């Protein structure tokens with residue numbers, strides 16, 4: 001298991017506690033298409049640092065600029081502006097040396113479907129210049145780690161989506177990377193397959209591997225990330241641990257109320273509930289968010305807020321009290337939900 005973790009002997013980082021990745025005013029601007037138009041700014045001057053041993057996340061909806069950022073970190077897309085330092089090096093100068101010390105799990109699996117599972121790792125190991133014996137030993141360990149040892153000799157094509165993702169993770173670890181980059185590691189997987197992938201990522205985290213990942217699943221970000229940035233329209237809206245972001249930008253609990261569609265009750269309830277905001281009484285409402293299908297009532301005491309809602313003559317069709325989540329943080333910061 002220890003060998004699955006981050007490489008033990010970092011070389012080109014200037015100081016022991018220097019960030020593994022440091023971005024200052026990082027930008028990605030795509031040129032106009034051949035048909036004309038304006039250049040498009042996908043990443044608009046972001047600052048962040050990644051430290052050894054942490055799991056750092058970029059949380060944001062589709063189009064927020066997460067993949068564009070990851071591709072710059074992975075040295076497959078040149079930066080358009082600002083500064084980016086990876087393992088103490090400049091990707092504009094040292095991309096090959098940086099790549100040799102990274103593991104990358106791209107958003108779309110890029111496995112060789114006709115080859116066997118083991119052969120996919122062999123090719124990658126050769127690409128990184130590892131010796132055959134070393135590749136063979138590491139392949140055995142990694143396939144065990146991702147629970148694919150019994151599939152080593154089968155071709156990749158018939159594997160499930162979850163298995164392919166786990167194989168991609170194994171492949172990304174063949175060179176004992178110091179940083180593992182995962183772009184939406186569980187997108188497209190069913191809930192059970194997601195949990196198996198999460199379990200493997202947890203183990204890497206426990207083993208001290210430095211992970212940087214993107215996601216638009218708030219539960220993934222909450223469970224895995226030590227620290228994250230909330231990204232929207234190419235900018236960072238907030239940064240912190242999942243817990244600190246929730247404490248800073250939301251209440252302890254949220255009351256969700258729903259009404260008969262088309263009855264007009266939703267609009268009437270909004271008008272009444274606004275009168276309950278900031279009363280200072282038990283169940284006092286901090287703020288409301290209105291979504292097309294429900295109203296979110298933010299209060300530190302959801303049950304008391306529900307009682308206050310009922311007391312004001314609002315009668316929802318259904319109600320639910322839950323803990324605040326990163327989804328609520330995102331909604332508060334951007335006015336939009338994470339998944340459209």
Ligand SMILES: Nc1ncnc2c1ncn2[C@@H]1O[C@H](COP(=O)(O)OP(=O)(O)OP(=O)(O)O)[C@@H](O)[C@H]1O
Nearest residue numbers: 030040041042060061062063064065066067068069
């Ligand atoms: N090669 C490109 N040329 C022009 N625009 C691009 C290019 N690649 C990405 N974009 C645009 O940049 C914006 C950010 O895309 P990006 O893929 O970084 O977002 P994302 O947060 O990763 O979203 P997703 O979850 O959909 O991958 C989007 O509006 C996208 O259409």
